[in-house]
Amino acid sequence: MSKTATELGSDQGNWLALSIGNSRLHWAWFQGELCKQVWHSPHLDPAAREKLIHAWNRGELWDGGLEYPGPLGDEAIAPNPPLWIASVVPQQLALWQSYRRLNIITLADLPLLGLYPTLGIDRALALVGAATESGWPVLVVDAGTALTLTGADPEGRLVGGAILPGFGLQLQSLTEKTAALPAVTFPGTLPPRWALNTPEAIASGVVYGIGAGVRDFISDWWQHFPTSPVVITGGGGEMLLRYLQETAPEIAKQAIAMPDLIFSGICCIKQQQSGESLPGPRFTPLY
Numbered sequence: 001m002s003k004t005a006t007e008l009g010s011d012q013g014n015w016l017a018l019s020i021g022n023s024r025l026h027w028a029w030f031q032g033e034l035c036k037q038v039w040h041s042p043h044l045d046p047a048a049r050e051k052l053i054h055a056w057n058r059g060e061l062w063d064g065g066l067e068y069p070g071p072l073g074d075e076a077i078a079p080n081p082p083l084w085i086a087s088v089v090p091q092q093l094a095l096w097q098s099y100r101r102l103n104i105i106t107l108a109d110l111p112l113l114g115l116y117p118t119l120g121i122d123r124a125l126a127l128v129g130a131a132t133e134s135g136w137p138v139l140v141v142d143a144g145t146a147l148t149l150t151g152a153d154p155e156g157r158l159v160g161g162a163i164l165p166g167f168g169l170q171l172q173s174l175t176e177k178t179a180a181l182p183a184v185t186f187p188g189t190l191p192p193r194w195a196l197n198t199p200e201a202i203a204s205g206v207v208y209g210i211g212a213g214v215r216d217f218i219s220d221w222w223q224h225f226p227t228s229p230v231v232i233t234g235g236g237g238e239m240l241l242r243y244l245q246e247t248a249p250e251i252a253k254q255a256i257a258m259p260d261l262i263f264s265g266i267c268c269i270k271q272q273q274s275g276e277s278l279p280g281p282r283f284t285p286l287y
């Protein structure tokens with residue numbers, strides 16, 4: 001559906017992308033294809049959603065109750081921005097059902113082959129984003145609440161993947177399901193592997209355990225697709241990359257960190273649906 005001149009004039013190509021994850025909301029403000037700002041917020045309740053919509057209509061991007069990186073100079077968002085949502089949390093998505101300029105992205109919108117019906121839209125969009133940047137085949141490692149590996153072949157067909165508890169969830173489950181293990185905050189640096197105290201032993205187990213698992217998946221992926229890029233994303237992506245740099249520099253050198261991958265995917269789908277761009281990567285290798 002292409003935009004009318006009035007619509008273009010009124011929103012100047014401004015739009016918002018929202019990726020609803022299991023722990024947090026991930027937001028991006030776009031002008032056309034240009035991503036101006038990315039930020040994260042807690043899940044919302046109806047009152048917080050109303051405050052947000054009112055802020056947008058005053059030209060402000062952020063609500064005081066949410067984490068944000070600070071105002072962007074004098075720039076203001078146009079009122080009633082189109083909102084493109086990808087969600088893996090139905091209750092949080094339901095909050096936006098009555099938003100006037102809502103576009104919900106579903107698996108049916110994606111130029112990928114071989115998808116299974118319950119595949120997470122975040123995983124599928126990350127693949128689209130990764131392929132837009134690096135072409136097919138591609139493997140995406142997303143270290144969010146759940147850590148996922150998702151790979152597609154040279155034709156853009158899902159090969160498959162894996163789901164495991166992410167860094168935060170592993171730390172949390174140890175604390176909650178044991179008597180003696182304390183809460184451990186997410187380590188900022190690679191912990192010592194052979195720890196001599198409880199918090200570092202927990203951090204070591206989780207970081208080296210996840211790291212080794214991911215490394216093994218990447219090695220196996222390269223047996224099948226030796227030239228495939230590996231794209232790392234998600235809040236735990238930096239830690240994962242640190243692990244790879246330390247233990248497997250030859251893998252780390254070939255891994256690409258793309259924190260905002262999901263937004264490349266959303267932008268790509270929006271362009272396709274709005275007829276704003278050249279034909280997308282639908283079923284054709286990009287290189």
Ligand SMILES: Nc1ncnc2c1ncn2[C@@H]1O[C@H](COP(=O)(O)OP(=O)(O)OP(=O)(O)O)[C@@H](O)[C@H]1O
Nearest residue numbers: 021022023024143144145166167168186234235236
């Ligand atoms: N400073 C930090 N605070 C909290 N978690 C962090 C921090 N740095 C890295 N992490 C890790 O990143 C994860 C958060 O990643 P990300 O933002 O991709 O996803 P999320 O918000 O947890 O999940 P989702 O997108 O599924 O809601 C946490 O689970 C934790 O393992």
Ligand SMILES: CC(C)(CO)[C@@H](O)C(=O)NCCC(=O)O
Nearest residue numbers: 088118119120121122123146163
């Ligand atoms: C695995 C998560 C939770 C990662 O955010 C999400 O992609 C999801 O809910 N997926 C559904 C199951 C699947 O992807 O097979």
Ligand SMILES: [K+]
Nearest residue numbers: 022088089090
């Ligand atoms: K569940």
